[in-house]
Structure formats: structure tokens, C-alpha cells
Amino acid sequence: MEAKTTLQKIKENRHFYYFLVPFLLFFSVFMLFPIIFSFYMSLHRWGGLGQATFTGLKNYMRIFTDSTFHTALKNTIFMWLTSTPLILGFALILAVMLNQKKVKFLKYFRVGYFMPFVTSTVVVGVIFTILLDSSFGLVNFFIESIGFEKIPFLTSTTWSKISIVIVLTWRWVGYNTIIMLAGLQNIPEDLYEAAEIDGGTTLQKFFYITVPMMRPIILFTFILSTIGSFQIFTEPYIMTGGGPMQSSLSVVQYLYNSGFQQFRMGYASALSYVLFAIIFVASYFQIKIGSGEEGI
């Protein structure tokens, strides 16, 4: 058989392009173009109107010395590193509990735990603004009724971040439980049966069978949580406005403020690129570490 020329191949497979064109068109206009344009913007100073001035890498240099950005980055990392273990820890325990063979009302539990994820972040934010209020909030009512002093959740610089973490944990445990539950159901039953014959306790089974078998799923949820953490915006925007005194300002909110309130479009573009780099590096290392240990 003769080798076909590329042109012939394209002609034969023309329907490939017909089918792909709609996706590709929107992908190019709304994904590829912005990525490139954003880089171009990040090398300029531009106030949203008039001529943009080329400034080279100045925007990027500035990020290194921008103390507000450093605050926002520290806040975001704090929220990431505190909420992720809480969310994944609760989710794994809950998934193991729900995976017991004889759990009654499993369907209802699953729906109940999943409900926070279904609701919009804005709605979650406004509800928790009321629940965590320092003078009339329900949470403070519970805290006072067990004999402690009220906590200024949303109005103190120490507690504002923690409040965001509480809300993140509340919202994301159920979602991760569902993923982990699916993972647990894939672990072969005989592993547990063999352990039972050898007299393994519940805790031993958890640490020697469940955790190692669940490693890929835990890694997957960890990466999702990491990417999600660096996108935190709505919760602080609604509940604290990033305050008090920038104590709950997230990277994305700083990006939003720079771009859409101060109209420093070039600087905000540079921030976008830095944010992307952070997410990329963080998830790259997690995948590396995760698969490296498994020897793949």
C-alpha cells in the first residue's frame, strides 16, 4: 500500500475537524488568546483607558516587594494548610464510617453531608456572616452557653482567617467524602477478610489497608484542595471583605482589587501569572511526590 500524503489524510478525516471546530473556536478565543494576551498585558502599565505603556518586567519585580501581596499570599497559604488536612481528615473518617456494610439510612446521610457543596458560595457566605456574628451569632451563643467568652470571629485579625477555614471545612467535607467513598468501594473485600482472619483490629485495618490503598484518591483530593485554596475569593469577599486590616485578604481578592477597583490591569495580569505559577508548581510537586513513592 502506498503511504498517504498528509493532505489525503486530512481530507479523509475531515469530519474530525468539523466535530472539533466548535470546541476549538471557543477554546482559542476564550482560553488561548487570554493566556497570551495576559502575558502581553503583564509587561505593560495600563489603567483601563488610553494607551498602555511598556514597562518590561517591572510589574513582576514589584510583586516581590509588594507587602500587600505578601500578606495575601501568607493568608492564602494559611487557609490552604489548615483547611486541607481538616477537610481531607474528616472526609476520610466519614467515608470509612459510611462504608460500613450495615449502615442504615446511608442514602440520607449521603445527601445530608453533600448539601453544603450544592449551595452557592455567596449563600454560604451570607449565612455564616449571621451564624458567626460576634454579638448575636448562633455559634457564639453555643460558646457562651458552655461557659466561654464570645469570639469576635469576623472582626478580629486573628479569627478572620480561622472563620474562613471553618466555612471552607464545612462546605468541602461532604464533597470529598463522596469521592473517598467511591475509592473505598474499589478496595477488594478479601484484603479486609484476610486481615480479620489474622486478627487485625479496626485501627490496624485502617492504617495498613485503607490508607495505603486510598493513596491515589487522597492525592487527587489533595491536589483539588490545593488548586481550590489558591482560588479562594467569595468567602472572604462576602464575610470580611478581606479585613480587618487585610487579615483575611486572599491572593485572588488582591488580584480582583488591583484589576477592578484600582484599574491596574497590567499589574493584575502579572499577579494572574504568578498565581498560575504557584498553582502549577504546587500540583506538579504533589503529583511527583505522590507517584514517586509508588515507584511509577
Added chain:
Amino acid sequence: MFEKENIKTYVFYILLITGVLISLLPFVWMITSSFKTLAEISEYPPSLLPDEVMWNNYVDVFDTVPYGRNLFNSFFVAIMYTFFGVFISATGGYALSKYREAPGRKLFFAVILSTMMIPMQVLAIPLYILMAQVGWINSYPALILPFAAQGFGLFMLKQYIDGIPDDLIEAARIDGCGEFRIFFQIILPVIKPAVAALGTIYFMNNYNLFFWPLIVTNKSIMYTVPVAIAQLQGQQFGIPLHHIMAAATLSTVPLIIIFLYFQKYIISGITMGALKG
């Protein structure tokens, strides 16, 4: 008196039920607060049930903001986005899955996959400038189109289409079935479960989306529900908490009904990525 096994079972269920209560209490609080007066919401100690049921909150919220229009916007945008986004992912996924000989296939696939991790926030600035340039600020296309081509959706449907045997398509070709007919009459019906799963996820995500509509709308009649609620919350003086709670309840109830109805699909959609990836 109790046997050890029994106590264990009790503790087990008490823990599970406490967890569910923590998950659901904020919703209960939202609904009961939506029937309170403004003064009663900020009363201390707080009470669960209102003294008098204020149905008026549900009427007044439509007077303070164009909330009817906001609800329409949210539904309209989410439905259009879902149909459009799922459709182009299905055709694109089919192309990448079943035309393996097509030149450029690998390159296209690699480029699309490599952008899967890029969050919307990174694209917000250039997309906003683009929208402003073409005069799409405060328009439906701006709310619907920009995030319709999701690598995640294309990848999910491609994975599913990979499972369809090529013989099925070959047989149809031999019978003289055109390429487009193969897609619409053979592929689409087979991938229905994946389409439903992706569709419900797209709908929920878009209905709840805040960041993008906040950027691309600034007229209250073009707000989607999350932006409308955030604007109420953002008022400097006298935040109308009772109206906010009524608005929040109105926006959440339909979503909960949809979730209960499509539960199976949402859960399969979420776990599909985890188990294969």
C-alpha cells in the same frame, strides 16, 4: 446493662447524626431567619423560630432589587451554558476519540489537556478587556460563552466515548450512515449517562458562579442571583439581613430540588474524574 456492641452502635450513629446536623443547621437557620423581622435576626440570645412569620420578606425582596429578573438570568444563563458547553464537549470528545488517524489530533489533545488546571481567575483580566472591547459588558453572551469550552468536560466525555466499540461505528458506515448521523443517532444516545452527569455539574457550577458575573455585569437587571445577593450584603448602612435570607432561600431551594432529582448523576460525575485520573 448495655452490651459493648450496642454502645458502639449508638456512638457510631450519634457521631454520624451530629455531623449531618452540623451540615444542615445553617440551611435551617437560613430558612427560619427568612421569616424573621430584621430586629429579630440580630436578637441575642438567638431563637430558632420567628415570633411571627414574616411572609412579607419574600415580597419585599422583589421590591428592593429586580430579583425576579435576577432569578431568570441565573436560570437562563445556566441552562444555555449547560446545553452549549456539553454539546461542544461531546462533539470535540467524539472527534478526539474516534478519528485516530486525523493529523494534528495529538497536538490538539495535548494543548487542551495542558490548560485544564488553569483557573478562571487567571483569565479574568484579559477576558474582561475582551468583553469590554466588543461591548459585551452586561450581556448574556458574556455570561454564557467564555467558559463553555472546558478541557475537563471534553476529557470526561472523550473517556466515555473511548469505551464505545469502533465496530458499532464501522457497521453504521457500511450501512451508509453519514458521519453526522452516526454522532447524533448512535453516539449521543449511548453517552447519555455521561452527558447527564456533566450537564448537572455544569448547571450547578454555573448557577453558583460568582467571580465572573461580578466582573462582567454592573447593572442590577443583568445580575445573576449570587451577585444580587452579594450587592445586598455589601450595602454600607442597614444591611437587610431578612431580605438577604429570603433571597438566599429562594435561590437555594430550586437547586436542592434539582440536586435531589439528579443526585445519581452528580455523584457519578464527581467520582468519574477521581477514579480514572
